[in-house]
Amino acid sequence: MPGVMAAVQRFxxxxxxxxxxxxxxxDNPAFNRLLAERYAGYxxxxxxxxxxxxxxxxxxxxxxxxxxxxxxxxxxRWLMERGDFHAEFNPATARGRIQQTISPYSxxxxxxxxHTLLLARKGGFLMHASSAIRNGRAFLFPGISGAGKTTxxxxxxxxxxxxxxxxxxxxxxxxxxxxVGTPFFGExxxxxxxxxxxxxxxxxxxxxxxxxIEPVAGSxxxxxxxxxxxxxxxxxxxxGLVFDAALDFAGRVPVRRLTFVPDARVWELIV
Amino acid sequence: MSSLITEMVGxxxxxxxxxxxxxxxxxxxxxxCIHCYLDHQDHGEMTTVEIKDLLDQMADxxxxxxxxxxxxxxxxxxxxxxxxxxxxxxxCIKLKTNGILIRKKEADRIKALGVESVQISIYSHIPExxxxxxxxxxxxxxxxxxxxxxxxxxxxVIMANVLMVKNAEDYAGVRALAAELGAQFAMDPxxxxxxxxxxxxxxxxxxxxxxxEVFRNEALVGxxxxxxAPPRGPDxxxxxxxxxxxGHTACYVSPYGDVYPCVxxxxxxxxxxxxxxxxxxxxxxxxxxxxxIALRDMPSCSxxxxxxxxxxxxxxxxxxxxMRGPSSQDCEKSYARTGIxxxxxxxxxxxxxxxxxxxxxxxxELQSTAVNFVPIGKENNALNA
Amino acid sequence: MSDKPYVARSTMIAxxxxxxxxxxxxATDSTLFTLDAVATVIWESADxxxxxxxxxxxxVCAQYDISLEVALKDAEVLVEQLAGHGLLxxxxxxxxxxxxxxxxxx
Numbered sequence: 001m002p003g004v005m006a007a008v009q010r011f012x013x014x015x016x017x018x019x020x021x022x023x024x025x026x027d028n029p030a031f032n033r034l035l036a037e038r039y040a041g042y043x044x045x046x047x048x049x050x051x052x053x054x055x056x057x058x059x060x061x062x063x064x065x066x067x068x069x070x071x072x073x074x075x076x077r078w079l080m081e082r083g084d085f086h087a088e089f090n091p092a093t094a095r096g097r098i099q100q101t102i103s104p105y106s107x108x109x110x111x112x113x114x115h116t117l118l119l120a121r122k123g124g125f126l127m128h129a130s131s132a133i134r135n136g137r138a139f140l141f142p143g144i145s146g147a148g149k150t151t152x153x154x155x156x157x158x159x160x161x162x163x164x165x166x167x168x169x170x171x172x173x174x175x176x177x178x179x180v181g182t183p184f185f186g187e188x189x190x191x192x193x194x195x196x197x198x199x200x201x202x203x204x205x206x207x208x209x210x211x212x213i214e215p216v217a218g219s220x221x222x223x224x225x226x227x228x229x230x231x232x233x234x235x236x237x238x239x240g241l242v243f244d245a246a247l248d249f250a251g252r253v254p255v256r257r258l259t260f261v262p263d264a265r266v267w268e269l270i271v
Numbered sequence: 272m273s274s275l276i277t278e279m280v281g282x283x284x285x286x287x288x289x290x291x292x293x294x295x296x297x298x299x300x301x302x303x304c305i306h307c308y309l310d311h312q313d314h315g316e317m318t319t320v321e322i323k324d325l326l327d328q329m330a331d332x333x334x335x336x337x338x339x340x341x342x343x344x345x346x347x348x349x350x351x352x353x354x355x356x357x358x359x360x361x362x363c364i365k366l367k368t369n370g371i372l373i374r375k376k377e378a379d380r381i382k383a384l385g386v387e388s389v390q391i392s393i394y395s396h397i398p399e400x401x402x403x404x405x406x407x408x409x410x411x412x413x414x415x416x417x418x419x420x421x422x423x424x425x426x427x428v429i430m431a432n433v434l435m436v437k438n439a440e441d442y443a444g445v446r447a448l449a450a451e452l453g454a455q456f457a458m459d460p461x462x463x464x465x466x467x468x469x470x471x472x473x474x475x476x477x478x479x480x481x482x483x484e485v486f487r488n489e490a491l492v493g494x495x496x497x498x499x500a501p502p503r504g505p506d507x508x509x510x511x512x513x514x515x516x517x518g519h520t521a522c523y524v525s526p527y528g529d530v531y532p533c534v535x536x537x538x539x540x541x542x543x544x545x546x547x548x549x550x551x552x553x554x555x556x557x558x559x560x561x562x563x564i565a566l567r568d569m570p571s572c573s574x575x576x577x578x579x580x581x582x583x584x585x586x587x588x589x590x591x592x593x594m595r596g597p598s599s600q601d602c603e604k605s606y607a608r609t610g611i612x613x614x615x616x617x618x619x620x621x622x623x624x625x626x627x628x629x630x631x632x633x634x635x636e637l638q639s640t641a642v643n644f645v646p647i648g649k650e651n652n653a654l655n656a
Numbered sequence: 657m658s659d660k661p662y663v664a665r666s667t668m669i670a671x672x673x674x675x676x677x678x679x680x681x682x683a684t685d686s687t688l689f690t691l692d693a694v695a696t697v698i699w700e701s702a703d704x705x706x707x708x709x710x711x712x713x714x715x716v717c718a719q720y721d722i723s724l725e726v727a728l729k730d731a732e733v734l735v736e737q738l739a740g741h742g743l744l745x746x747x748x749x750x751x752x753x754x755x756x757x758x759x760x761x762x
Binding site for chain 3: 275276278279282283286288290330333334335358359361362363364385386387427
Binding site for chain 3: 027057
């Protein structure tokens, strides 16, 4: 006895950042092409996905218009809401759902949030920082908008591989901390190189009349890190995990202050 | 990834349905691209009535994908009338055009008629280079404007770049331009022979070194290691592989009603002006012959190490002289890709009468320049006249 | 869904019957659907003038061994799915079919 059935053509693009492959499923071919183009360099094979998200493309104008982001934990799921998207993620089933318009801006935000949530359990985090690899070691330059993250990225010499000018990705492994490349960019408007290296040092940024590096005391280091780590969720357990991660990180990775004149000579200090 | 589409194509193959048709409305064009394989005269194009009737026949025969191309399609006065009829008969409509005649009104109509995609050829991001290829000054600017208008309507635009010696440095620039305009980028390193058999324009093809570079560009081919991996010769299952959809689930119709397996495979299978489209598709002896050819029926390719992985175009093989034979342009591509010569390339090198297409071209060029020489005596007379 | 829905095929689609199935592509966002044999019967009868229940009763139940209640429920799911993608128009009164494709003012 036949059923009444319609089947829809599904598309899938797997985006792998920091070793976490997330499959994005949708039935909109234009959006699928947009994903492949936007995340080129981070697209993995479809059989490698560890997490699956279904994306439903809504018509423009159907959002709430509320600019504020809210990320809450409720009955085994993370709920992520902002004016331009509504998303859910169940860590136990490794599945999620996103409703958004065809804009790449929304999916980019959802990916940043999901990675932050996934990293927290592993003692890692995302940070507002540019980062680059030089001589096989990674250097991070955290700072709020205008502090100089993108400037440091722009001034980087050819032998420095840029991981990101905006959102650095930090993962612990075997007692060390690694930075990996991300497709999350700021003003630089291009994806970072998909590479990985152990973090040598974190340089809190300040602009000044001359280039100099100064040590930063313990609690100030932690404050400097926490001020730049991405926190989305209004959930005590999550916040606790990220705090622990920041403390552990500050105990293992040197944090210094880099005061710099915005020209290429500053990179002579980054070795 | 596209499992539903694969399923449907498999079904069409089984039911012998022409799922996809490429229909050229005219060979007339407002450009004169140096690599074009067409003669641009109107030898008696089908009328509006003939074309609409053909579309009805195609719809009834099960055609789903309809690619409308030419020449320049918008030079036909009845273009939008044809397009409206195609929409009425619920085809999935893809257009190929240079876009030069797409102003606001045309873009609005193309949007309103729900066209699935519009492909526009862009040969370079540099106006001088592009315009030298199209032989039409200002054509790049006009084509880009068309792309912008179509994109403003959210229409899927494909920027097609044919790689040749004249624009070999520019494909990265075209790719960047496509990203900027929100268009898909498609690159094809193949200049094909003219439909009448003239192989002169093949001299525009880039050389092996350039091809090798293109095939090692990660941005173009994805995983380079995979793409350039040495092939494993065809296994038993591969020998039953069909070369491509031409004649199997796809075919071509010329502005004069001639039906071919593909625009690049000009084997005449019938003419819709005297035979019904579905009857040509089903019963033409030429189509039946094309359908009978699998890899095992190709003497050189079935024993070639590239057999199962080659991009062999049966149309190019046909134009080279044998629809069961190799396509030397694809042999050259496999070689540039993997560094391993095909059976055909090995035979040609071994043979003392080695077929070298570049030599043939040089001879043709010499002949054409000879025609331009005016004997000095006559020149003087002209000056004195 | 209203008590007595009417369904009509949208004009902004590409569609072709392939054997017993139908391929449909939205002309607005290119999503691709296939309909099985029963769904095809409903699709072909969606003329805007026949209520869905009548289509199911006369076309589906007559041809296939399935109760009206079950068939109608499945049909409603199908219709909502297709309407959600703009392939079918759904209304509680008969839908006038346009005579041709959308015209744009010259």
